[in-house]
Each structure stands twice: as structure tokens, then as C-alpha cells.
């Protein structure tokens with residue numbers, strides 16, 4: 001039987017950002033400069049500036065359903081940029097993103113995917129259950145009873161049952177642990193059961209036990225429900241998954 005799911009393919013992605021230094025909006029005169037003399041500094045800056053910085057050059061990758069694709073590389077290698085391109089949030093100068101062999105339809109892709117950012121952006125005073133219910137109300141048009149049961153089953157899947165009634169908290173307000181907070185962030189963007197889940201460094205800042213819990217949970221999501229999972233990590237060695245290595249590019 002053919003496995004259903006969502007395959008995402010990036011072909012020849014090149015992404016540059018402008019690094020051209022902008023001219024200062026105000027003219028700055030030094031004592032030595034004549035009032036009507038144009039400062040030469042601006043011309044020198046223009047000459048020194050390369051104009052654009054290559055973040056990604058000719059990158060190919062394929063994320064398949066039932067699997068995890070890890071984007072690996074050091075800080076500044078372009079992992080977040082590639083994830084944003086795969087999610088249809090950034091448009092590269094060159095290259096194509098295909099979803100099930102068709103060019104990406106950004107509006108449709110937004111509905112079938114979830115994007116978990118590197119930083120947790122949660123309300124510290126809400127409990128875990130309230131946080132997930134808030135996201136469920138925004139994303140799912142279901143009666144209250146069904147919303148509650150979706151939230152309860154997601155909390156079970158994420159291993160958050162025991163902290164359902166605990167405040168999320170943050171650096172100032174005592175709440176759940178860092179690993180639990182990451183799992184709540186994943187839940188917020190996975191409440192609509194997306195076919196594709198994209199996560200920017202889901203294990204950063206966590207101890208090895210919490211990181212492993214997240215990895216096991218994501219593996220279970222991919223392997224039991226055929227989800228396509230794409231994530232970024234700093235270090236290679238993410239067990240049992242496809243990996244794409246990015247390196248910092250000076251150009």
C-alpha cells in the first residue's frame with residue numbers, strides 16, 4: 001500500500017541578503033571638513049561593501065512523510081533561513097519548493113503545516129491546558145466538547161498531563177520546566193494536527209534528558225501518524241533521521 005503524506009522538496013535554493021551599508025540619513029561634518037565639501041567616506045563605504053551576503057547557495061533537500069529531516073549546521077549557517085523558505089515564509093532569489101511534486105501554494109501550505117519558532121512565545125500566566133485551549137479555539141472550528149477532547153489527547157501525546165493545571169511561567173514567574181515549555185510550544189502549533197511540522201532548534205537550551213524526550217515525541221509523531229517533520233539542530237548525531245549539512249558561506 002502506498003504511504004500517504006506530504007513530501008517537500010527544495011531544489012537549488014539560493015538566498016542572499018543585502019549587506020549594503022546604508023548612507024547615514026544626516027550629514028556629519030568634522031572640524032576639518034569644509035561645509036560645502038562632500039564627505040569622501042560614503043564613496044569608500046560603497047566600494048568596500050560587497051552588496052549582498054550569500055546565506056544559502058544551491059541547497060537541495062527532501063523531507064518525506066513518516067520521517068524526520070534534520071537541517072544541521074553551526075550558528076549562522078542559514079538553518080532558520082532554510083526552514084522559513086521551506087515553510088513559504090521567505091522567498092529565495094533562486095530555486096523552487098515543491099510540495100508533493102507541485103509548486104508550493106503558500107496559503108494552502110499554511111493550513112496543513114505548523115511552524116515552531118526557536119523562542120517560546122507563550123503567555124506566562126496561563127496554565128498549560130488554557131494555553132492549548134486558546135490555540136485550539138483560534139485554529140479549530142469545533143464545539144467546546146470536541147475542543148476539550150482534542151486538547152486532552154494532545155497533552156497526553158506531548159506528555160503534559162501532569163502539568164495541565166500548572167502555569168506556563170517564564171524567566172520571572174515560576175512555572176513548568178524548560179523542556180515542558182518547549183513541548184507546550186510544539187502543541188500550540190500542532191493542535192490542528194498538521195501534516196508537516198517545522199521546528200527551529202526544538203532542543204536548544206535543554207538538558208540531554210529533556211532533549212531526548214522531545215526527539216522521541218517527534219519520532220512518534222512521524223512514525224505513527226505519517227507526519228513530515230523538519231527541524232534544525234546545531235550538532236549532527238540526531239538519531240535515525242535524514243540530515244542535510246549546511247556550512248557558513250563567505251561570499
Ligand SMILES: Nc1ncnc2c1ncn2[C@@H]1O[C@H](COP(=O)(O)OP(=O)(O)OP(=O)(O)O)[C@@H](O)[C@H]1O
Nearest residue numbers: 017055073074075076077078079080081082232234
Ligand atoms: N534579516 C536579516 N538581516 C541581516 N542578516 C540576516 C538576516 N537574516 C539572516 N541574516 C544572516 O544570515 C545568516 C544566516 O542566519 P540564520 O538565522 O538563518 O542562521 P542559523 O543557522 O539559523 O543560525 P543560529 O543557529 O544561530 O540560529 C546569519 O549570518 C545572519 O546574521
